[in-house]
Amino acid sequence: MRQTRRAGPTSSAPAPAKGRNSVSQAESWPHQEAQRILDRTKNLDQEIILQTGFGPSGFPHIGTFGEITRTTFVRLALTDLGAKNTRLIVFSDDMDGLRKVPLTFPAAMNEHLGKPLNEIPDPFGCCESYSGHMNGKLLEMLGRLGFDHEFRSSAQQYQSGVFNNGLKQILDRVDKVCEIILPTMSDQKRQGWSPFLPICESCRRLSTTRVTAYHPERCSVSYTCDGSVGAVNGCGHTGEGSILDGHAKVGWKTDWALRWYVYGVTYEMYGKDLIESANLSGKIVRALGGTPPVGYFFELFLDETGAKISKSVGKGVTVDSWLRYAPVESLALFMYRNPRRAKKLFLGAIPQYVDELLEEIEAHYGAAVPPGQRSTFGYLRPDAPASDPFVRGLRYGTLAELAGTVGTTDIEILSQYVKRGIGWPGGDDGAMKALISQAALYHREVLLPTKVAYTPAGEAERTAIGTLIDYLAQPNDPEEIQTRIFALAKESGMEAKDLFKSLYLVITGQERGPRLGGFITVLGRDKVREILTGALQAAGSR
Template sequence: MADGTTDRSPHAGETQRSRPEPTDWVTRAADDAIRHAGELAPGQVITCASGASPSGPVHLGNLREFLTVHFVAEEIRRRGLPVRHLHSWDDYDRFRKVPAGVDPSWSDHIGRPLSAVPDPGGCHVSWAEHYKEPLQRSLAELGVEMEEVSQTERYRAGAYREQILHAVARRGEIETVLARYRTKKVEPEAAPEGLGAAELESTAEDDLDAATSGDSGADDLARFPFKPYCRQCGRDTTVISAYDDDSADLAYACSACGFEGVTNLRTQDEGKLVWKVDWPMRWSVEGVDFEPGGVDHASPGSSYTVGKDLVRLFGGRAPSFVGYSFVGAGGQVKMSSSRGGVPTAADALQILEAPVLRWLYVRRAPKQAFTVDFGPEVVRLYDEWDSLGRKAADPLKRDAQVLAWERASSTSSAGTLPTPRVVVPFRLLSSVADVTAGSAELIGRIVADVGHPHDDVADLEPRLGRAMTWMHDYVPEDERTTVREEPDVARLAALAPDEAGWLRLLLERLPDRLDLDEVTTLVYGVPKLGRGLALDDAPTEEVKADQKRFFGLLYRLLVDADRGPRLPTLFVALGSDAVRRLLTPA
């Protein structure tokens, strides 16, 4: 108000209170999960589940599996309800193929559980752990907390013996369900830019389900819902020859090593249910109330639609479900942590603050495909994020966009995720990093001089480090700025009269200590002075044409290019002495 007091009128308060609470896809998914759970018994929690097969780098598309569940669980927790994010590592899935760059001899392990395949790098105990561990680090940085389950440990501990025996006893009914869906064609989703067909595998592998091919017939052992791993070679290249319902003895032969043996489903744990039976079985055992999946999982005849019928055989019901679309990658992507040519969360976190990466996933409905751009779009993305942060500071502007910002910025366990104490635009940090060869201390001094004072360079982190990494690793070398070491004597000697006049006016007024606003006014104002106008006069069409020529001249004399970072920023980064030296004719 005019006297400096706060407007506490009933009308003002009523306006703020009457604003409806914003909602988004997370709100709706949480509503569905809560409805699915119904009235909770004492000690019962709402279970939101995710799953991933660590058969290779868990790329940015697979990250959607984790973050979708995380955001929904966080919303349920915000409402004061008990909830858990249960994540299954499908490390008992078969090793299916040797990726590029790995010793071809690893083909000997095809068919073995991922947890039993050696890590070719020798840095982890298994292939599965090699890909789990870096993702676990990234998820911790992203504020994602999960109750993790290894399916290798569950199966080998006999946790599912009862369910396996139940599935085998009702294999005829299972086959009837599978046969009903077998003729339904599943159309794959088109891949967005940045992901090829090889990267579009589901996070929960459809492990060459034996129950999805061949002729129908309830007693056909080729359609048996359980697949043993060979006791001798450890592969799933087994063919079932007989099963005795009374003793639970299952006889098989291995086509890879020739071993013939018998495993008892009541006392031994040497295999697993095929995927389309395994998934609904676990819904029942774990009491899953919400679980997302790639949109392919919800297509006719796919895992979720089949599972909705099969879960009833285990006395359960299908969880609420959202299908998510794929996530692509754009720009020059340097995969430092991934093998196989797809960017991972660790790659994205090299240049994106954790809240910004989270925001990319929460601001869009899961069915919307999008691209994480590692190129010039990064600058615009940070600008948009900073603008949204300023909007979020005003309670009267709280809407669905601000709600997404809030979800991205903090978690119930970690609180507010790391952001810079002093927020400097990413475009400024990256531009200064470009022309200073990445010296953090020098960058800190320059940004302080241009209006972002701070006590220590650490106040600029984690954004400063990401800006430096982006400029060094993700911006093509031919697009970076290389400052001249010596003046361009030939060009300075060939200046046109108006060009010489512009440089003279610039150098006469260039202060020893450069302030960004003053330099901006001067650089844009020199052509005005050349036309007899004042620095603060509006530019005429002639002045605008002169400015274009003047800026091109400055870029050529300073960085030997037709364009570069904003000239005022470049001036401040170089300092007055260097600018004078490069622009002064001999």
């Protein structure tokens, strides 16, 4: 009789909110962005290059995920609009000099300050270099999430000579580049500034070298290694080095411009903190004779308190922690929602986004998507099968509460409850079970710790619990236990429902739960006695 529930008027499935989840997404921001790009290229056959950047001086963070996800949305929209040749480049700045050792990393790394990241040993000892380790982490994430992309390592690109021509251009026009950058710098820093950062042939650092002369005819620069980074000083070496083949790189904004120029990047997103940098890089590309990409800036993520999430410190939510409690599509949905609005990214937001994801799935499979258009879920799961293998008609919060009520994270047990309770909502068992177990973990690790432990304060209540503890010392039939609890309530002058409520609160932290007799048996008498005793002690010691 419950089977029809999903489709019936009393269905617990959330009714699709009007306007919120739509099948036709003609005005979705990725679509608009794609249109902006095509307005520029005007040609569906032209190669369109979308780029995102990664700084491997630390682990890939949620911002990296967001950038790649959002860029992928735009790429999908481009395809929908008929673009035939799109590529996504994920560029890793692994030739940057190490400026600061991350907090939790070995202090021994300090000796490598100023060296290119790809020349610093892996502190974890498993990869060929520090940045190699971080690149590996990034690729692992991208692989797991199924992002189609082309990975580029800055160091490899420089060394391979791909950038040589661009570097020559910069050297030839170094005055113009300086004209662009210098006015934005303080007077003190202007003198001696150069877009080039040669690697010192003696100590292998590039953050400590200072260019003293340009030699465009030889494609080289003269430099002195007398700068400092952190507590490390340059080695004092003076020499001349090629700017080609990875012997030097160019600094930040010039570097960005170089990539745009050499690859012919069509589109790139960045956080709004980089707007100014992007403007300057754009000017540099123009000075080189290139065209800056179509750009799009997005708002920064905030933590629960509204403060900006720091990239360097591990504050805030990581991709891994979100994925521990929710499917990746829910995080993708977070990224899909208005990127121009600062949003709070914290674990407490998970139920909302999972529920909205379920609604989007409902909408996606509930109505035919017109050709050439894409549902929201179609962005989140471009490879979504035609028939619906996904979970729907449920609420994440319900599942989490169920886990709390039943007091277990065991998938098989919880699955039985779900099947009997509301009927299996259809779809794939694996997806369903994954969601159940995620919700259960969420309850145990996120929800539960915020709840204040209930302490039985009433005299009658405590007497009853005390008696129950003794009673449970001996094995008894579940029905007998059940009956005994009612008797206990009567003996101590309590309403039965109050005693039940109290026991549920103590055992599961919630006001309701399964039939206690059987429940106690399932949990184990000893375990329950332990919990009850603990509660009495907590109450007594107040």
